[in-house]
Amino acid sequence: xxxxxxxxxxxxxxxxxxxxxxxxxxxxxxxxxxxxxxxxxxxxxxxxxxxxxxxxxxxxxxxxxxxxxxxxxxxxxxxxxxxxxxxxxxxxxxxxxxxxxxxxxxxxxxxxxxxxxxxxxxxxxxxxxxxxxxxxxxxxxxxxxxxxxxxxxxxxxxxxxxxxxxxxxxxxxxxxxxxxxxxxxxxxxxxxxxxxxxxxxxxxxxxxxxxxxxxxxxxxxxxxxxxxxxxxxxxxxxxxxxxxxxxxxxxxxxxxxxxxxx
Ligand SMILES: Cc1cc2nc3c(=O)[nH]c(=O)nc-3n(C[C@H](O)[C@H](O)[C@H](O)COP(=O)(O)O)c2cc1C
Numbered sequence: 710x711x712x713x714x715x716x717x718x719x720x721x722x723x724x725x726x727x728x729x730x731x732x733x734x735x736x737x738x739x740x741x742x743x744x745x746x747x748x749x750x751x752x753x754x755x756x757x758x759x760x761x762x763x764x765x766x767x768x769x770x771x772x773x774x775x776x777x778x779x780x781x782x783x784x785x786x787x788x789x790x791x792x793x794x795x796x797x798x799x800x801x802x803x804x805x806x807x808x809x810x811x812x813x814x815x816x817x818x819x820x821x822x823x824x825x826x827x828x829x830x831x832x833x834x835x836x837x838x839x840x841x842x843x844x845x846x847x848x849x850x851x852x853x854x855x856x857x858x859x860x861x862x863x864x865x866x867x868x869x870x871x872x873x874x875x876x877x878x879x880x881x882x883x884x885x886x887x888x889x890x891x892x893x894x895x896x897x898x899x900x901x902x903x904x905x906x907x908x909x910x911x912x913x914x915x916x917x918x919x920x921x922x923x924x925x926x927x928x929x930x931x932x933x934x935x936x937x938x939x940x941x942x943x944x945x946x947x948x949x950x951x952x953x954x955x956x957x958x959x960x961x962x963x964x965x966x967x968x969x970x971x
Pocket of ligand 1: 795796797798799917918920921
């Protein structure tokens with residue numbers, strides 16, 4: 710439940726105003742939580758007095774920190790430069806990603822927004838079993854290496870009739886750690902993935918989206934079994950992370966945005 714510390718509450722109404730589902734009211738000059746909600750926690754964030762908390766074993770109030778104490782503001786130009794200078798990495802060093810960095814990446818996903826605050830993105834992190842995983846993935850991929858079936862997993866116009874895969878790193882290009890996001894909604898997983906990529910760049914890591922693998926894993930029973938996926942589990946994104954073994958010296962041009970101003 711959402712708890713209001715009546716001693717600390719000044720009755721300013723900031724939480725009531727920002728409550729999407731009107732589950733907070735002001736009563737006798739103090740905020741009161743009157744019914745269950747989807748726990749977006751805006752009330753915790755909006756309270757200047759720190760009077761609001763959540764009592765739920767799934768949430769840890771120790772994680773909450775005052776925004777002014779952290780350097781949360783990054784000028785837009787810097788954010789845009791980060792977005793413009795990130796590149797898909799397809800050459801990785803043979804260097805393992807430290808556990809603390811992986812935890813930080815997962816936090817970048819975890820703290821990303823989800824529709825109705827569903828927090829319904831889960832993750833499979835493949836690091837120790839990377840070689841075995843790549844070999845199972847490539848075995849599955851090779852079964853589509855036939856002119857009739859190739860477009861199922863490798864869509865035109867880039868697909869060739871058939872490809873020669875010299876090694877098991879074809880899909881993930883030697884990435885040290887593969888993270889699969891599992892989510893019924895692609896949008897939630899895509900937002901988490903994009904934030905993870907930016908966080909990776911901020912730690913000297915690089916990332917590769919592997920769309921081919923997503924198409925493969927969502928249709929190949931052997932691969933799904935290997936990963937322990939249940940029938941309803943939808944793999945939304947497949948991400949390869951590692952220390953880049955390539956350096957980019959400049960940004961690239963993009964087509965103008967197709968925009969209709971109304
Ligand atoms: C959803 C998605 C799926 C992708 N799938 C693959 C893939 O399977 N293999 C690959 O080498 N690159 C893949 N890419 C990388 C794109 O080819 C790359 O983003 C694009 O060429 C632009 O290059 P940049 O990311 O360096 O700006 C994918 C990118 C996205 C966003």
